Amino acid sequence: MKKVMADQAPEPVGLYPHARQVGNLLFLSGVGPREKGTKDIPGVTLDEAGKITDYCIETQCHSVFKNVRHVLEASGASWGDLVDVTVFLTNMKDDFKTYNKIYAEYFADNQPCRTTVEISSLPTPIAIELKCIAHIKEDS
Secondary structure (H helix, E strand, O other), X not given: OEEEOOOOOOOOOOOOOOEEEEOOEEEEXXXXXXXXXXXXXXXXEEOOOOOEEEEOHHHXXXXXXXXXXXXXXXXXXOHHHEEEEEXXXXXXXXXXXXHHHHHXXXXXXXXXXEEEEEOOOOOOOOOEEEEEEXXXXXXX
16 A cells, blocks of 8 residues: 655645555545645635635635645546545535536546535535545556
């Protein structure tokens, strides 16, 4: 097993790697929209208590997809290697349509299996997180 930490991706919020490669499979930890080196979250406005006052799901989607790409590239994989994506949304009713439209733009060529679920919250004040599996060539 190979542990992967991506220099360009935001730091994990707990004790876990960005990804683990086992044979030809790459398992990404949950990836959110945070920016590397900061606690700022693109598309999220917080009050003094750290609660969300406003957010833009479109901005968060673009940021999450950028972060997934960083982890894939640090692992020696590419966008086209994704085979399974699990998406966690905190507001399916309001955000699914926008998220689905943006997802279709990013995955027009590669269409991995996908599951989308609504959850009540995520560990940080974000509205979307992706859990991905990719298939890549094993190191020689």
